[in-house]
Amino acid sequence: MSLVIRNLQRVIPIRRVPLRKKIEIVRSILGVQKFDLAIICVDNKNIQHLNRIYREKNVPTDVLSFPFYENLKAGEFPQPAFPDDYNLGDIFLGVEFIFHQCKEDEDYNDILTVTATHGLCHLLGFTHSTEAEWQKMHQKEKLVLDELNLRAGTRLQPLSRGLF
DSSP states (O other), rough: OOEEEOOOOSOOOOHHHHHHHHHHHHHHHHHOOSSSEEEEEEHHHHHHHHHHHHHSOOOSEEEEEEEETTTHHHHHHOOOSGGGGEEEEEEEEEEEHHHHOOTTTHHHEEEEEEEHHHHHHHTTTTTOOOOOHHHHHHHHHHHHHHHHHHHHHOOOOOOOOOOO
């Protein structure tokens, strides 16, 4: 199904084509290419607003995921009852926040892919509220990114800073 990437900010340039290509590979690796997915790129002001409303944290962040299926267990596949239910949900990327968090040796576009992959894992029920959950999520992200690295010739690593 479709992958929609919307850029609703003008602070940081977005290269949608490489992001789309890599996320399509990630969807294939995860076996969820039949599901709709939206990635929305926003600035600090908008990601902070969403974070305040939905997580009661009045600070900008890198990614917020809004799953279509809210009660999936980690790694479970959605079981759509109707054609319109082939939807994973929405991932909001705080691209301004991500850009400013990048280290000198990190490629911003690579970090966008890693962050979107992290958000996609959240849509599939993975969380990092406990160390055990974080370990499971980190392991899944590493498996997915290792396969992406093989297919796309990249060297991406999972997010690991301050997640647990």
